[in-house]
Amino acid sequence: MKVFILGSGGREHAFAWKIAQSPLCSALFVAPGNAGTATVANNVAIEATDFEKLADFIVKNEIELVVVGPEAPLVAGFVDFIREQPALDKVRVVGPSKAGAMLEGSKDFAKRFMMRYGIPTAAYRSFDSRNLEEGIAYLATQQAPYVLKADGLASGKGVLIIDELLEAQAALRQMITGAKFGAASQTVVVEQFLQGIELSVFVLTDGKNYRLLPAAKDYKRVGEGDTGLNTGGMGAVSPVPFANEVFLQKVEERIVQPTLTGLQQEGIDYVGFIFIGLMNVEGNPYVIEYNVRMGDPETEVVIPRIKSDFLELLDAASRRQLATAQFEIDSRTATTVMLVSGGYPEAFQTGKVISGLDQLEQVIAFHAGTKQQGAQLVTAGGRVIALTALADTMPQALQLSYRAAETIAYEGKYYRRDIGQDLLHLVTG
Ligand code: AMP
Numbered sequence: 001m002k003v004f005i006l007g008s009g010g011r012e013h014a015f016a017w018k019i020a021q022s023p024l025c026s027a028l029f030v031a032p033g034n035a036g037t038a039t040v041a042n043n044v045a046i047e048a049t050d051f052e053k054l055a056d057f058i059v060k061n062e063i064e065l066v067v068v069g070p071e072a073p074l075v076a077g078f079v080d081f082i083r084e085q086p087a088l089d090k091v092r093v094v095g096p097s098k099a100g101a102m103l104e105g106s107k108d109f110a111k112r113f114m115m116r117y118g119i120p121t122a123a124y125r126s127f128d129s130r131n132l133e134e135g136i137a138y139l140a141t142q143q144a145p146y147v148l149k150a151d152g153l154a155s156g157k158g159v160l161i162i163d164e165l166l167e168a169q170a171a172l173r174q175m176i177t178g179a180k181f182g183a184a185s186q187t188v189v190v191e192q193f194l195q196g197i198e199l200s201v202f203v204l205t206d207g208k209n210y211r212l213l214p215a216a217k218d219y220k221r222v223g224e225g226d227t228g229l230n231t232g233g234m235g236a237v238s239p240v241p242f243a244n245e246v247f248l249q250k251v252e253e254r255i256v257q258p259t260l261t262g263l264q265q266e267g268i269d270y271v272g273f274i275f276i277g278l279m280n281v282e283g284n285p286y287v288i289e290y291n292v293r294m295g296d297p298e299t300e301v302v303i304p305r306i307k308s309d310f311l312e313l314l315d316a317a318s319r320r321q322l323a324t325a326q327f328e329i330d331s332r333t334a335t336t337v338m339l340v341s342g343g344y345p346e347a348f349q350t351g352k353v354i355s356g357l358d359q360l361e362q363v364i365a366f367h368a369g370t371k372q373q374g375a376q377l378v379t380a381g382g383r384v385i386a387l388t389a390l391a392d393t394m395p396q397a398l399q400l401s402y403r404a405a406e407t408i409a410y411e412g413k414y415y416r417r418d419i420g421q422d423l424l425h426l427v428t429g
């Protein structure tokens with residue numbers, strides 16, 4: 001099978017690494033990819049949102065299966081675009097249509113969807129320029145902290161959590177009339193603050209059947225002890241110790257199944273991943289957000305725990321035969337530590353020479369922002385490399401990830417030293 005992955009981060013390197021191991025894979029391409037994907041696949045210099053060029057490449061290279069990594073092409077309608085091309089009618093895609101991608105593309109849509117199907121989530125109201133003053137008054141009736149979310153895609157930066165009422169009211173005004181997040185904040189969701197521990201659950205669906213992939217917890221803030229600015233993610237662990245069978249059963253019954261029922265009832269054909277960001281509130285799951293793709297760096301701990309053939313699984317999903325696909329999970333723990341560029345998520349430098357990769361032992365180095373420059377590997381993004389280890393216990397896996405984090409060197413290297421620390425009291429060994 002000729003496979004084409006769209007995207008360029010650690011998530012896509014993890015996909016490529018796993019798919020390349022499949023005996024079903026006869027050719028593997030990644031657009032645009034990074035220096036890591038180039039070691040297991042062929043990089044193609046096309047942006048993941050350049051639909052015309054992607055379509056052209058798919059035809060010329062007789063691609064059979066496309067796996068979409070990031071949300072941007074999905075929200076922009078990549079799947080619908082492919083479906084409209086007669087030359088591409090045999091191409092199968094893992095990723096939802098534009099209508100399905102609305103679950104991530106519009107928080108207001110996602111909230112209304114959850115309300116329609118009784119899916120547990122924080123109480124909310126939506127505001128725009130027409131009812132802004134009502135929103136200001138509404139905030140005054142709510143308790144701190146105030147949660148304000150830009151409706152549209154804002155590169156993971158569109159959520160504000162504010163302690164002071166006056167500040168929250170000013171922020172609401174700024175989001176709506178001051179276009180704080182551009183068009184994304186023309187509509188703002190104001191929701192109840194949920195107190196609990198977060199985790200992510202991943203679902204692969206063929207529109208009817210589904211498989212629950214391993215759950216993971218990521219570490220979003222740049223600083224230790226969950227302080228500082230939000231990032232794309234500084235590390236992750238899987239499994240999540242508090243997500244036991246009883247909890248995951250609730251997730252399936254109260255969230256996953258009604259979500260799929262809802263999609264079907266609305267006539268939304270959904271083949272792909274659903275990433276459900278959850279808050280565990282005293283043992284009960286509430287949806288914080290839907291994403292229509294896998295998480296990054298969560299993928300870097302989820303994929304290494306899939307023992308069976310991942311390409312077979314994706315292929316089955318795209319053929320709507322997920323019910324019969326092989327699926328086996330490794331019971332061991334995976335941890336990943338993300339090395340980033342100094343300054344990230346604010347301004348940072350790139351082009352720094354990376355060394356030490358050849359000395360790594362018992363870890364998988366998933367590249368995020370890297371580039372080959374002649375004979376040298378250099379940094380090319382805020383998040384640089386995710387170091388994943390798999391071991392019988394979480395402390396053992398963390399030790400391997402951290403030993404690798406010390407081994408790799410480049411100017412400005414930074415990483416959080418407390419990945420998984422908050423969970424250690426829940427695990428033995
Ligand atoms: P999101 O972009 O929707 O994932 O939100 C970013 C982060 O804000 C989440 O990972 C949570 O840590 C936090 N957050 C979002 N919504 C809520 C909520 N209703 N209650 C508490 N924290 C929240």
Ligand code: GLY
Binds near residue numbers: 232233291295296297
């Ligand atoms: N790590 C969070 C995300 O991928 O959105």
